[in-house]
Amino acid sequence: MRASISEIFYSIQGEGLFCGVRQLFIRFSGCNLDCHYCDTRYSEKCRDYANGRELENPVSLDYVQKVIDSAKSIHSVSFTGGEPLLHANFIAGLEKTRTFYLESNMSLPEKARKLKHLDIIAGDLKVREALKAGYEEVYENTVRSFRILRDSDERVTFAKIVLPERFDFEDVMARAQGISDYVRCFILQPVFGSDVRNVLKLQEKMLELADTRVIPQVHKYLGVR
Numbered sequence: 001m002r003a004s005i006s007e008i009f010y011s012i013q014g015e016g017l018f019c020g021v022r023q024l025f026i027r028f029s030g031c032n033l034d035c036h037y038c039d040t041r042y043s044e045k046c047r048d049y050a051n052g053r054e055l056e057n058p059v060s061l062d063y064v065q066k067v068i069d070s071a072k073s074i075h076s077v078s079f080t081g082g083e084p085l086l087h088a089n090f091i092a093g094l095e096k097t098r099t100f101y102l103e104s105n106m107s108l109p110e111k112a113r114k115l116k117h118l119d120i121i122a123g124d125l126k127v128r129e130a131l132k133a134g135y136e137e138v139y140e141n142t143v144r145s146f147r148i149l150r151d152s153d154e155r156v157t158f159a160k161i162v163l164p165e166r167f168d169f170e171d172v173m174a175r176a177q178g179i180s181d182y183v184r185c186f187i188l189q190p191v192f193g194s195d196v197r198n199v200l201k202l203q204e205k206m207l208e209l210a211d212t213r214v215i216p217q218v219h220k221y222l223g224v225r
């Protein structure tokens with residue numbers, strides 16, 4: 001089995017509930033959504049910065065397993081992208097020799113079903129303003145994915161809401177309500193560089209619903225990958 005991987009690198013987790021831990025990142029290429037704020041670009045070849053190599057894509061399962069098993073001093077392995085759920089079979093084919101962390105747009109519930117053994121789920125709840133079209137279908141699939149990968153004794157699941165400067169407060173509250181039973185907490189993540197005044201006002205309202213924290217993309221302020 002093979003998958004198209006854009007980069008492999010060590011860094012601190014710059015976002016969400018585990019901000020600051022040292023992770024090995026596996027960034028898959030390609031995505032099924034097109035968030036207007038997306039900061040991610042993909043490289044043709046796989047740039048393995050962790051091992052100082054550049055490989056042709058697609059990369060083999062065996063190679064990724066070896067990279068994971070030889071990783072030093074990490075809290076966990078973060079599968080991200082692009083959208084890692086597009087590569088659910090590949091991820092499910094890996095032996096979980098480390099804590100596995102999934103960074104996902106949560107829009108593919110049937111793929112999510114294959115990854116119930118993962119330890120940490122950092123799931124996005126996309127706001128209406130993020131997408132050009134098809135929001136209702138994405139949201140319905142997001143609710144299903146969070147229900148499948150819900151927070152439990154064996155799994156830590158939290159929701160990240162990435163927010164532009166202006167958004168529909170009532171709509172975001174209602175969407176968050178729809179998944180609040182499935183997540184440990186909400187992280188409000190400003191679109192990088194945007195004004196955060198409305199994000200702070202949303203936090204005040206959302207605290208009536210659940211533990212809600214405002215955490216920016218710390219790695220960008222530190223100037224690390």
Ligand SMILES: C[S@@+](CC[C@H](N)C(=O)[O-])C[C@H]1O[C@@H](n2cnc3c(N)ncnc32)[C@H](O)[C@@H]1O
Binds near residue numbers: 040080104124190192
């Ligand atoms: C690049 S995405 C990859 C994982 C998955 N496709 C997703 O969207 O959750 C990783 C995280 O970065 C966030 N993100 C992407 N571009 C951003 C930006 N310009 N400002 C803030 N967060 C951003 C996404 O919303 C997501 O939480």
Ligand SMILES: Nc1nc2[nH]cc(C(=O)O)c2c(=O)[nH]1
Binds near residue numbers: 012080
């Ligand atoms: N340091 C660092 N932390 C991150 N957390 C989520 C990221 C992502 O692009 O998935 C990311 C990233 O790209 N870099």
Ligand code: SF4
Binds near residue numbers: 031032035038105
């Ligand atoms: S789902 Fe994630 S990778 Fe895909 S466009 Fe949105 S932010 Fe970018």
Ligand SMILES: [Mg+2]
Binds near residue numbers: 039040
């Ligand atoms: Mg990133």
